[in-house]
Amino acid sequence: MAxxxxxxxxxxxxxxxxxxxxxxxxxxxxxLVRGGFDPDDDPPRDIVDVPNxxxxxxxxxxxxxxxxxxxxxAPANPARGLERIQAIYLVLDGxxxxxxxxxxxxxxxxxxxxxxxxxxxxxxxxxxxASLVVFGTGPQGVRHVEAMAAIRDLRRVRIVGRDxxxxxxxxxxxxxxxxxxxVSVGAPADVADADLAVCATTxxxxxxxxxxxxxxxxxxxxxxxxxxxxELPGALLGRAQVIVETDRIARTEAGDVIMAVAExxxxxxxxxxxxxxxxxxxxxxxxxxxxxxxxxxxxxxxxVARLALEGAAGGGRTD
Numbered sequence: 001m002a003x004x005x006x007x008x009x010x011x012x013x014x015x016x017x018x019x020x021x022x023x024x025x026x027x028x029x030x031x032l033v034r035g036g037f038d039p040d041d042d043p044p045r046d047i048v049d050v051p052n053x054x055x056x057x058x059x060x061x062x063x064x065x066x067x068x069x070x071x072x073x074a075p076a077n078p079a080r081g082l083e084r085i086q087a088i089y090l091v092l093d094g095x096x097x098x099x100x101x102x103x104x105x106x107x108x109x110x111x112x113x114x115x116x117x118x119x120x121x122x123x124x125x126x127x128x129x130a131s132l133v134v135f136g137t138g139p140q141g142v143r144h145v146e147a148m149a150a151i152r153d154l155r156r157v158r159i160v161g162r163d164x165x166x167x168x169x170x171x172x173x174x175x176x177x178x179x180x181x182x183v184s185v186g187a188p189a190d191v192a193d194a195d196l197a198v199c200a201t202t203x204x205x206x207x208x209x210x211x212x213x214x215x216x217x218x219x220x221x222x223x224x225x226x227x228x229x230x231e232l233p234g235a236l237l238g239r240a241q242v243i244v245e246t247d248r249i250a251r252t253e254a255g256d257v258i259m260a261v262a263e264x265x266x267x268x269x270x271x272x273x274x275x276x277x278x279x280x281x282x283x284x285x286x287x288x289x290x291x292x293x294x295x296x297x298x299x300x301x302x303x304v305a306r307l308a309l310e311g312a313a314g315g316g317r318t319d
Contacts, residue, residue, distance in 0.1 A: 008099050011308050013107030019311025022143075023150045025115035025304045026122065032303050033278045037062060040246045040273070042299045047225070052076065056087075056225075060298035064094040067302040069105050075202065084138065084202070085109060089305055103305050109296075110139050112304040114147035116294055117220040120243060120274050121196065122151040124290040125218035129195035130155040133186055135207050135231065136200035137161035137170040140222060144198040146177035152196065154178045158186025160207075191217075199223055199231035210235035218290045221256050225295040230256040232291065238265030241285040243272045243292040253295040 011019075033039065046057040053074040060067050071087035078084050087105025092098065129152045134141045137159060145157055157178050161167035167185045175183045188208045191197050199207055199221040210233040213219070219240075221231045237260040244250035250257045250271050260266040274292070276282035284290065 004099055009101040009309075011101055011103045013104040015311075016104055016107040016111060016308050020111060020304060020307045022111065022115060022118075022146050024307055025111055026118045026147065026150060028303045028307055029112075029116050029119040029300060030122070030278055032062065032299070033275050037299065039275055039297060039299060040248060042246075042297050044248070045298060058296075058298035058301060060302045061094060062299055062302055063306075065302060065306055066092040066094050066097060067298065067305060068092070069108075069298060069301050071105060071109065078138070089301055091302075091305055091309065101305075101309055103308060105301070108301055108305055108308075110143050112300045113140055113222055113294070113296060114144040115304060116296075116300050117144060117198065117222060117292065118147035118151050120277060120292045120294075121148070121218050121220055123277055124241075124243065124284050124292065125152060125196055126216055126286065129216075129218065131158075131194050132156070132181075132196040132198070133158045133160060133190045133194040134170075134174075134198045134200065135160045135188075135203075136198070136223065137163065137166040138200065140200040141198065142170050142173045142177070144200055144220075144222075145174040145183075148196055148198070149178045149181075154181040157181050157183040158190040158194075159183070160186045160188055160190065188212075201231055202229075203231045204229045206233040206236075207231050209233060210239070213289050215288050216286075218292075220292045220294060222294045222296075224255055225253045227253060227255045227258045230259050232256045232260075232293075234260035234263040234265040236289065237291055240289040240291040241272065242266065242270065243274055243277055243290065245294060245297055246273050247271065249295050249297065250293070254293045256291075256293045 043059045048055040056071040058069040069089045089103040089105040091101040159170045192212045197219040201223045
């Protein structure tokens with residue numbers, strides 16, 4: 001009898017990058033939800049504390065496929081020159097549940113997280129948004145420049161980080177994704193002039209004060225999936241239209257939302273699930289800031305992973 005690995009397809013990080021363009025990943029997220037998929041139906045993930053970090057187990061099943069991501073979060077890794085988040089992704093046949101592919105989950109996460117951000121910001125940012133501020137100098141910060149450049153014509157990009165040298169490295173990497181923009185190291189005060197802002201950090205406290213943010217701004221926070229960590233001030237969420245992946249995620253994982261509610265800035269009934277924005281049921285409120293808090297869900301990985309499989313089957317890139 002053949003072993004389970006004999007017929008499995010291995011897709012490394014380079015193959016993910018070659019096969020799936022950022023704008024294709026953004027469109028895949030939007031199309032799946034607009035086609036009737038309800039993110040609230042996605043199975044809950046397990047977050048397991050282990051010595052030196054966490055294990056995240058993220059299952060999903062959509063359109064004849066099932067998948068399981070095993071991700072690790074090791075806060076000390078960046079000091080070792082390693083990724084803070086590492087992962088592998090197993091794709092399964094939806095009928096037999098037989099493994100069909102093993103995908104580099106770190107590359108997949110680096111692509112799908114900014115793709116999800118852009119899928120929502122594409123609708124909640126002003127059409128002429130051109131200035132971007134990114135808080136965070138790691139892979140997610142840089143790839144979010146790519147994602148924002150896929151939905152808007154960026155003219156100015158500022159990258160903010162605690163370590164000047166790392167911020168300068170992130171600027172150099174980001175210039176490849178926004179070649180016509182003025183890209184440089186910035187400061188928290190730059191959020192005052194931002195049309196778009198991305199928070200992709202390990203912060204536990206707000207990165208800037210609420211009053212700096214203009215009503216035209218669209219902001220995404222992706223840095224944490226823990227209820228006691230946040231990147232955004234509660235007062236900002238109190239005056240913003242707040243969009244979340246699902247009500248369940250907002251109540252259990254989205255620290256920015258949970259703490260804003262606990263402080264009395266935000267009513268839990270006022271948050272808007274992203275599906276209602278993507279399918280047009282909920283109007284975007286352009287008279288106030290728009291905030292999207294994303295914690296990451298299993299369906300997002302599978303939506304993008306299947307593009308890598310389609311790219312392999314077609315022998316080329318999914319555009």
